[in-house]
Amino acid sequence: MRVSPLRAVRTLLALLAWTVASLGWAQPLQKVPPLSARVTDLTGTLDAGQRQQLESSLAALEKRKGTQIAILLVPTTQPEPIEQYALRVAEAWKLGRGKERAQRDTGDKRAQAIDDGLLIVVAKNDRKVRIEVGYGLEGAVPDAIAKRIISESISPRFRQGDFFGGLQAAVADLSARIAGEDLPAPWQPGHGGGADAGSDSFSALLPIVLMAFVLGTIVSRIVGRFIGAGLGGAGAGVATTALVSAGPLAMIVGAGVFLLVLMTGGGGGGGNRLRRTGPNTIGQGPVILPGGWGGGTYRDLFTADERNTLREKMQAAATPEERARLWSEQRALADPGGTDGLDPEAMVVA
Numbered sequence: 001m002r003v004s005p006l007r008a009v010r011t012l013l014a015l016l017a018w019t020v021a022s023l024g025w026a027q028p029l030q031k032v033p034p035l036s037a038r039v040t041d042l043t044g045t046l047d048a049g050q051r052q053q054l055e056s057s058l059a060a061l062e063k064r065k066g067t068q069i070a071i072l073l074v075p076t077t078q079p080e081p082i083e084q085y086a087l088r089v090a091e092a093w094k095l096g097r098g099k100e101r102a103q104r105d106t107g108d109k110r111a112q113a114i115d116d117g118l119l120i121v122v123a124k125n126d127r128k129v130r131i132e133v134g135y136g137l138e139g140a141v142p143d144a145i146a147k148r149i150i151s152e153s154i155s156p157r158f159r160q161g162d163f164f165g166g167l168q169a170a171v172a173d174l175s176a177r178i179a180g181e182d183l184p185a186p187w188q189p190g191h192g193g194g195a196d197a198g199s200d201s202f203s204a205l206l207p208i209v210l211m212a213f214v215l216g217t218i219v220s221r222i223v224g225r226f227i228g229a230g231l232g233g234a235g236a237g238v239a240t241t242a243l244v245s246a247g248p249l250a251m252i253v254g255a256g257v258f259l260l261v262l263m264t265g266g267g268g269g270g271g272n273r274l275r276r277t278g279p280n281t282i283g284q285g286p287v288i289l290p291g292g293w294g295g296g297t298y299r300d301l302f303t304a305d306e307r308n309t310l311r312e313k314m315q316a317a318a319t320p321e322e323r324a325r326l327w328s329e330q331r332a333l334a335d336p337g338g339t340d341g342l343d344p345e346a347m348v349v350a
Contacts, residue, residue, distance in 0.1 A: 066186035140181035216261035233258030
């Protein structure tokens, strides 16, 4: 079976094209350079002064809005298309405010990543430009706007060899778009948010923890130390979690209040309750409130059992002297040094 010359040529050309394509895709991918500045020029196109101007503009935007924009100039992205290469660079550089910076800037420990980063990639030899936008900026710079900035601000100047002018115009257009976007303001030392918000949270926490301690102490005097300490510690822990969203700190604060109330709280619910035994006494026995007013009654000095015991002893005494001695001994135990003017003889018949 003979093969026509034309068909053979077509087959050879197809094989040659497939071989070239295979060799092309077998090439290693372009490396992602480290992020060391807002403007990275691997082509030597921009001079130091131009790079510095672009750096200053991008730094000012980041200071005002928190948005991070980076510019990368490479000779080529081959064998990858520029879209794929720009995506790899964006993932490696992690532009924009992540979760930690979002929490610092907003003062909200539950804040999620803002992702307000933007990357401009220029493949000079490929004559390609790509703007990669984080989802936090998609409202300000949607795909249609990004393409428009490339076609109207960048490409015309690049065709004239004015790479700096094209990038400068793009930065100005992007800055104007981002300026109107409602983004969390970046944290500034001494201007609220971030650390100041954290300080405010801790300042608000102190009186709440103190209140939990006081309430725990009061409850401990009513129903017992352990219950009061538990309620005080739980209240302090919940307040800490609500204000600073820090689980470990909440546990530490709660445990601290629990121990303080347990050590300093009043006894209760276990036989050490305060009780009134007379118009001028309070406690478990005939403890006389100070003042030396005198003129009280026997019931002010002794409990019922003590009165009965003392009465029986004094009635059994043979002489007034012996009754006076018994009275003095019991009186000294009830109120040492007291002189209430009561008649011990009256105790015999009281």
